[in-house]
Amino acid sequence: MMMVPPQHDTWVELTPEELPIAAIYDWVLDPEAGAVVLFSGTVRDHAEHRTGVTQLVYEAYESEVGARLADIAGEMRQRWPSVRKAALLHRVGTLCLTESSVVVAASAPHRDAAFEAARFGIDTLKATVPIWKQEHHDGGTDWGLQSQPIAQVPGS
Template structure:
């Protein structure tokens, strides 16, 4: 993992009782519930004037499918965390004024309403915070090797759409 990147593990994730990582980047995979507010608090430093926090939650539908009851996520943790670190490094190249970045994804069984992913970006100004956070979640979703099984009233199905970071054009990531 690149220097300055702290990997979140089940004992270290955005939650009120977890110890935050050293450095300015918090990436990882965890089976524990995520707390977007804790991630936003960690992304806030004295020189930060804007914090954008995104919590991706399990919803009760998917394209062409109503009645989704749960999702199950699996990941090859080492590869997923390394890819997430690359996404954050890309954010930092594009928006060099960004101070802190959180990108943590959950694995395991999640019910409707639970957070599956949290991204938080702290920057001196809102423009770079919003742009960096949007790029981070869009690129994470498009490139990190995670497998998602949707469960709905009539069945369940696994799928993954991860692609190399360089293959995702900014307009394709939305």
């Protein structure tokens, strides 16, 4: 199933589908923006104190995720008013090595705002959105070490 980008300036989504990196990049382009920053978090073969990671399984409190992602996009715009478009997409389900689990993108007239907004977006998403990962590795299966509720948004 192909994801369809929105017609407005914010794209937030939780999906079991492969994240369309090129489509997200194309969507975030804007004639008034001279900078696009796109961060893609991918599944790697190790985690803190864990080697031989083979896959991750993401679960989410789905009814909460969309609103939280939209709030983060709104905060990106409040802190960096020149942001033209913002995208925050995350996968759920089983992901193999090198697959993208999360994408955050921002476009702005200048690189400082695009970099800072995208950095804030991914850091805040990881700290506050109820998405958890289970790691399958050499030593067994465990929930990611950062799978914990965090009440405060970083930098607030």
